Amino acid sequence: MPPGNGPAPRGPGGQKGTEPWRDPEAEPYLRLRGLTRRFGEVTAVADIDLDIYRGELFALLGGSGSGKSTLLRMLAGFERPDAGTITLDGQDLAAMPPYERPVNMMFQSYALFPHMTVAQNIGYGLKQEGLGRSEIAARVAEALELVQLKGLDARRPHALSGGQRQRVALARSLVKRPKLLLLDEPLGALDKSLREATQFELVNIQERTGTTFIMVTHDQEEAMTMATRIAVMTDGRLAQVGTPAEVYEYPTSRFVASFLGTANIFEGLVKRADATGALVESTAFDAWFESDSDPPKPEGGRVFVAVRPEKMRIETAAAETQPHGANRLSGTVRDIAYYGDFVMYVVALPDGSVVRVSRPTETRITELPITWNDPVTVTWPSFATVVLAQ
DSSP: OOOTTSOOOBOGGGOBTOOGGGOTTOOOSEEEEEEEEEETTEEEEEEEEEEEOTTOEEEEEOOTTSSHHHHHHHHHTSSOOSEEEEEETTEEOTTSOGGGSSEEEEOTTOOOOTTSOHHHHHHHHHHHTTOOHHHHHHHHHHHHHHTTOTTOTTOOGGGSOHHHHHHHHHHHHHTTOOSEEEEESTTTTSOHHHHHHHHHHHHHHHHHHOOEEEEEESOHHHHHHHOSEEEEEETTEEEEEEOHHHHHHSOSSHHHHHHSSOOEEEEEEEEEEETTEEEEEESSSSOEEEESSOOSSOTTOEEEEEEOGGGOEEEEGGGOSOOSSSSEEEEEEEEEEEOSSEEEEEEEOTTSOEEEEEEEOOSOGGGOSSOTTOEEEEEOOGGGOEEEOO
16 A cells, blocks of 8 residues: 555645545545446446545546546436446435536536626526526626636627636536536646646635535546546546555556556566565566565566656666666667657667656756667666556
8 A cells, every 4th residue: 555654635625635535434425336337238337436525626537438427427417327326415316317416517618608798607507596686696706706707707708718718617617506516528628738727726716615526537647736536447447546646656557557647567476575575577588676565466476567767767888886686677778759858768678678767857958868779777766666466
């Protein structure tokens, strides 16, 4: 298990280090049990058990066809589960129609009414509920201030930027004060620079309101930046649930290690397994991998080893400081990718496989100390070696 002294994630209401999911006495706000949805012979969501706590900004992360959007639509009531239960704040939602649920959804397209003003768009749901004019005006004004659109209430959507339209859609979703707000790829329609700025705005709004958010995204960086916890999904199932740091630093499978960021994966056999960690012998080439974490299998078991590129050190063979030992590979630089803030080296190993190593850009690209076709040695510390059972 990950150590308890890692970076403290945001907690409900924005409180740093608040982690109700680690408290056995804490009561989940949203509880899913055995949730399943089939479309003919295809099982889109398979037997999902998941607890989400009040005030979380929770991310469902996965690729196309992973089941994340179907799961979100079941929470909204747009899809009926074939099996399982959905309990929100003690209330069973599974058989409840969408319009009766204390849940609101913000769509990727924003779905604003083009003929209405910003204020009319935000207050539309309140008007449909029959609230008085003064109450609607007060709550719309409050929502406009929350999303920093005060003074734009008379504009129509076509006169707004993409980021402003996104905030109008968010205000419309929050003005009804739902117990649960669902966000379907909320930043997908924005360009990269605006998306990055809006990530922090959205997090700050969620912290101020204390509303529980569940966000669907395929963007790993977006989930890592915004979420208190992430559920990585594949083939309709939960591959792993944890804080961004846990899921990235301590993946539980090859799929999670490869899907979230970049990872070098090696296959091997456990040669030593004890309280101090594990020693794994490569099955592909002459190398040993040492880890200081608990091995998932006993001695003799076949496992996989994952190492993140940024945890590795690369040096020319002539400058080699660790000529022997575990966590050491020798090869030749085949490719170099320049990303501005870091350089990615692709190192070819003797068996034909490659390993990726990243290094912060400390000099200009023309002054790189390691270049194409250089013989190099790649090393890394034992804490960077994650041993995986599958």
